[in-house]
Amino acid sequence: MIDLIHTYWLYFLVGQYPQGPLGGVALTVLLAGFALLLSMPFGLAMGLARTSGRRALRWPATGLVYLVRGIPLLLVVFWTYFFLPSVTGHKTDQFNTMLIALVVFDSVYLGEIVRAGIQGVPSGQYESARALGLGHGRAMRSVILPQALRSMLPSLVNQFVSTIKATSLGYIIGLTDTSFIATQINTQVFTKAPQVYLLLSLTYFILCFGLSRFAFALERRLGRRTSSPSPAAAAGPAA
Amino acid sequence: MIEFNNVNKWYGKYHALIDVSEKIGKGEVVVVCGPSGSGKSTLIRTINRLEAIDSGSITFDGEDIHAPGVDINRLRSRIGFVFQQFNLFPHLTVLRNCTLAPQAVGGLSPAQARDKAMALLERVGLAHKADAWPSELSGGQQQRVAIARALAMAPPLMLFDEPTSALDPEMVGEVLLVMRDLVRDGMTLVVVTHEMGFARDVAHRILFMDQGRILERATPREFFDHPQHPRARQFLADIRTPNTAAD
Numbered sequence: 157m158i159d160l161i162h163t164y165w166l167y168f169l170v171g172q173y174p175q176g177p178l179g180g181v182a183l184t185v186l187l188a189g190f191a192l193l194l195s196m197p198f199g200l201a202m203g204l205a206r207t208s209g210r211r212a213l214r215w216p217a218t219g220l221v222y223l224v225r226g227i228p229l230l231l232v233v234f235w236t237y238f239f240l241p242s243v244t245g246h247k248t249d250q251f252n253t254m255l256i257a258l259v260v261f262d263s264v265y266l267g268e269i270v271r272a273g274i275q276g277v278p279s280g281q282y283e284s285a286r287a288l289g290l291g292h293g294r295a296m297r298s299v300i301l302p303q304a305l306r307s308m309l310p311s312l313v314n315q316f317v318s319t320i321k322a323t324s325l326g327y328i329i330g331l332t333d334t335s336f337i338a339t340q341i342n343t344q345v346f347t348k349a350p351q352v353y354l355l356l357s358l359t360y361f362i363l364c365f366g367l368s369r370f371a372f373a374l375e376r377r378l379g380r381r382t383s384s385p386s387p388a389a390a391a392g393p394a395a
Numbered sequence: 396m397i398e399f400n401n402v403n404k405w406y407g408k409y410h411a412l413i414d415v416s417e418k419i420g421k422g423e424v425v426v427v428c429g430p431s432g433s434g435k436s437t438l439i440r441t442i443n444r445l446e447a448i449d450s451g452s453i454t455f456d457g458e459d460i461h462a463p464g465v466d467i468n469r470l471r472s473r474i475g476f477v478f479q480q481f482n483l484f485p486h487l488t489v490l491r492n493c494t495l496a497p498q499a500v501g502g503l504s505p506a507q508a509r510d511k512a513m514a515l516l517e518r519v520g521l522a523h524k525a526d527a528w529p530s531e532l533s534g535g536q537q538q539r540v541a542i543a544r545a546l547a548m549a550p551p552l553m554l555f556d557e558p559t560s561a562l563d564p565e566m567v568g569e570v571l572l573v574m575r576d577l578v579r580d581g582m583t584l585v586v587v588t589h590e591m592g593f594a595r596d597v598a599h600r601i602l603f604m605d606q607g608r609i610l611e612r613a614t615p616r617e618f619f620d621h622p623q624h625p626r627a628r629q630f631l632a633d634i635r636t637p638n639t640a641a642d
Contacts, residue, residue, distance in 0.1 A: 283445055284482035284541075288496035289472030289548060298495060302486050 157351045164341050168355075171332045179332030181359060183251070187333065188320045188363070190255055195262035195319075202263050203270020204296065217267065224264040229322055233257040237329050250331040254323065262319055269311040273304030306378055313371040317364045324360070334359055396421045396552060396583055397442060402451035404437060404607075411437045412448070413607040421551075424584045426594040426615075429604035430630055435587045438604065439554050442585065443474045455552070472500045475545030475553040479561050481537040483529035483544070489516065490525040493544045501548055508547075515543040519573050535566030539573055546577075553577060555586040591634060595619055603627045 171179020178186070205217035224232065236257040241247045248256070277300050285295035324335040338356040342349055397419040404412040411434050419425050427435045440446040441453060444460050444467055453460045460470060484492050493512035497503045503511065516522045519539040521532075529537055538558060545553060555574065559567040571593050577584060578597045588594065594601055594615055601618040603611040603626075610624045622628045 278480075278482075280478060280480050280482040281484065284476070284478060285484075286468075287443055287445060287471055287474075287476040287478075288544070289468045289470075289500040290496060291468050294499050298499065299484050303484075306486075 157348075157355075160341075160345065160348055160351055161355070168334070168337055168341065168359075171337055177332060180337045181334050181363075183332060184320070184323050184334040185363070187251065187254055187258070187323045187326065187331075191258035191262060191319050191323070192316055194255070195259045195266055198259060198263035199266025200270055202267025203274060206267055206271045207274050221264050221267060224261060225268075229257070229261050230325060230328070232261050233325055233329060236260075250326060250329050253329060254326040254331055258319060258322060261322070262315060265315050266312070269308050269315060270304070272311070273308035274300055276307050277303045306375075309371060309375050309378070313368055316367055316371075320363050320367065321360055396423075396456060397585070398454045400452045400454075402441065402448050402453060404434075404441065404446065404448050411607050412441070415451070415607075415609055417602065417609060417612075419583070419585060421583055422581050424578050424597055424599045425586070425602060426598040426600075427585065427587045427602045427604060428589065428591070428594060428630075429610075430633075432606075433604040434607040435604045436556055439556050439585055439587050442554055443471050443476055445476070468500065472496065472548045473550045473552065475542075475548065475550040477538070477541050477545055477553070477555045477558050479557040481529075481534070481541045481561070483537050483541055485529050487529075488525070489521065489527050489529065489532070489540050492529065492540060493547045496544070497547050512543070512547055515546050516540070518546075518576070519543045520569075533566060534562045535569045538562065538566075538570045542570075542573055542577075552583045552585070555584065555588065557587050557589070559588065559590055589634070591619070603630065605630070 167180065169180050170182045171177060173179065173182070202217055202221070205213040206221065208214050208217075233254065236248070237250075237253045240253070240256070274296075281299055281303065282295055285299040286292075290298065323333055326333045327335045327339070330336070335356060338352055342352045345352065397417075399415050399417045402412050402415040403410070415438065427438060429435050437446055441448050442455070442460070448461050452462075455470060455474065458470065459465060460467070483489075484495070487495065490509065490512055493515060494503075494505070494508035497508040497511060498505060501508070513522055513525060516525055519542055521536060521539055521543070524532060524536065524540070529540070532540065542553075542558075558574070559570050562570065567590065571590060574584070574586070574593070575597055586593075586598075596615075598615050601611075601613055601615055602609050603613075603618065603622075603624065605626045611618065611622065611627045613623070618627070619631065622631055
């Protein structure tokens, strides 16, 4: 296994780069990173639309959630890969195809997490923000979302971790990500499949574990900065 | 200052406010009382449009609160509202609770908002808690901060929706003391409360509500000594009998 790593570590990390396209772990990290960064604002928008008082926002968002949630990610990838070019008129490369599919898929799931977070904040918080004269947007930004974020964090990490793993689906459309490279290596070496796939698993595990630890540290820091709401304030309005 | 004209409100099929008409003048202290479910909380919440109404109108200084297109945020910033459950923002310090709206809505600079908030916290006796988190305060202290927070917008009108009902008995006094202080300043107050001692001492008028209607309007003396409506007599008898007074 040592010589396996010794021979292929660079190929595993960056693919054929710089002679060819970037691939391997670097590509996986880039893809997951961009997908997370882009799906956060979209997810936030989805969550706000889902909890909006306006039907013109709420209904389309709800429709999109039901649609995307009802089909496997694999099909979202296929749709992006095979049908997007026929709409836009030019071929999308594998990286961007995967990125678009992940952002669409994640936005929907993140949107539901955001919605749960918003709805978990006692309604008195929104009411008292509005009673002070804050508009809807300002009440959301300054009062509701900061509190919602705290309870959303564990679910957000879940989704982020599953995004890292979902990048491996790029394999089926020929994206040279970590899984693809590992398979290539396996084909070349041929006799060391368990070792290769153990390394591949370890790689995903390290990425996900790292993110989880980072999120945990963040959660602790947020928890230290403020204390939890008092039982009376959390009890909600009485009759 | 506030004028209700034939206000009606339904929750589904439940008729929560029935043909309510009433005028509240500048500088008046009005206590609204009545059994639970009588519509008194609903009534006070319609004044700043936390509850919508189905017919009639409510004006505040001549402006129709429930008219479509009215700048409700501007109006609300002139109507202080204090909740039963305090509703302080738990993720913000006491001081920040009091400076958020003045900066975001009132357009004050951080320094101005801070000075003003500190003066108000001083007034409610909690300047030393400015940097504390709401969860570190007792219920009575939280409610006093909530009052300071509402006062920070310098509203000419303050509404209190059962401000002492969620408090332990020993903390009721400190909150009522702050409210009495506002009355001394000549502020207009509408207070929904079960604190009959407070009502008797500081109210200019008492509105007694039951089943969505204002059944009696009287001075505290008239109301407590010579209630006219049978429901009012029943209500006063109930709250004076210790066995049934517990809620």
